[in-house]
Amino acid sequence: MVNFNGELLFEEKVKLSIENRGFKYGDSIFETIKVVNQKVVFWEDHYFRLMASMRMLRMKIPMKFTLEFLEQEILKTVAVQDQSSSFRVRLNVFRKDGGLYTPLTNEINYLIDVKANTYQIKKNYKIDVFKDFYNYSGLLSTIKTNNRMLNTLASIYAKENNLDNCILINENKGVVEVTNGNIFIVKNTVVKTPALTEGCIKGVVRNKVIEILQKNQDYTLEETSISPFEIQKADEVFITNAIIGIQPVSNYKKKVFTTKLSERISSNLKILEVTTA
Template sequence: MINYNGNLINTSEVNISHENRAFKFGDGVFETVKIQNNKVVFWEDHYFRLMASMRMLRMKIPMEFTLEFLEEQILKVVETNPINTILRARLSIYRKDGGLYTPTTNEVDFIIDVKTVTYQTKSTYTIDLYKDFYNFSGLLSTVKTTNRMLNTLASVFAQENDLDNCILLNERKSVVEATNGNIFIIKENIIKTPALSEGCIKGIVRKKIMEIIEKHPDYTLEETSISPFEIQKADEVFITNAIIGIQPVTNYRKKTFSTFIGEKLQNSLKLISITS
């Protein structure tokens, strides 16, 4: 089942117009959230990021789009799925049909679809750089818009080269993120992640991991510019997103990483996801 503007319909009944602006112009935003024990994990953080994204894109936020309303809309679809399963829900919001580059309205439609999570953290995980195209280090790159062409091309590149993931670079050839999440590198007791000014997505799990690190007496957190050379010299590397939490990286070119700290942080993340 799909939730289309508050109405539950069968997937076979979904009828998206050829004028759909998310399709024609990438004129939309989305949030992917994890559902565990019939609860939307870190929902408040996702909600406020979504509202900030809509404001940035000059979309008209409907009065009914409260924290409680959108959570209820997600759970309406969740209830049509098997219970006691871990699910992923995608809430997509896009401007209503009409116009060319200039829309005829800033009002929005929404779709929510839910799938069972089949991905498991991998014990061996290999990454490399994607250098065919670059991610622009502007504020718009921090928003989860429906234009994900760079991520798609990098994912195809990874598949063609027997990689699990790729690292995206910005126009200054600094590390931005992975194709499906934020990236952290560890050298001794210093844990670094690209600053938002580098063009990375303002990830929810990124934020939670940073909060954990900042409270830990043994580690120092740095939001900064990271060169690809630093990955080669790192002790550990891991990727974060809302569904997997933390995916430790084991291999980058000829370098093999340990995964001890990443696994510890994953355990801490699981604890706060249960209690939040």
């Protein structure tokens, strides 16, 4: 079952109009959230990112959209699913129907879709650069809108070339992120991740990893521009997102990476998931 504006419905009963603005214009944003043992992981971070995104896109935030209200709506939807200890939740917010490029209203609808989380960390994980199109830098690219055509094309490219993921680059040929998350590279004691100004999503787990690294005196963290050539010279590369946590990368072209730091951070992240859920 799914949650449409607070009402629990079987998927086949949900009626979205052909005037749906998420469908016609990509006028929609979403959060992908992990729920483990009836606890919403890093919920405050997701909530405040959602609120900031709605404000930036001039969506009208309903008075009832409090931290507590949306958390209960998520848990209400999780409670009617088949039994599982871990779930992948997609909270979609989209402007109400009507208008062309200019909407008739800034009021919104919301939809909560829940699936069992079956992702397993992969031991052999290969990536490469997707060069056909760019992820343009700028603040709008940091928001999780429904316009994911670049991610879709890069994912198809990855599948066609027996890769697990692709690196997206911006108009300056700088590394931005991968198709489904943020990216970190490690060289000696320096850890780099693309700055938000490069166009990467302001990832919740990205922020948690940054916090972990800033407390570790053995490593220096840099949010900066990264050339794809730096990846080939790196000792270690890993990917982050809300569902997988940390996925170490084993191969980039002919380069083979270690996984020492990513395994350490993954352990720290799991502790945070439990203590801050």
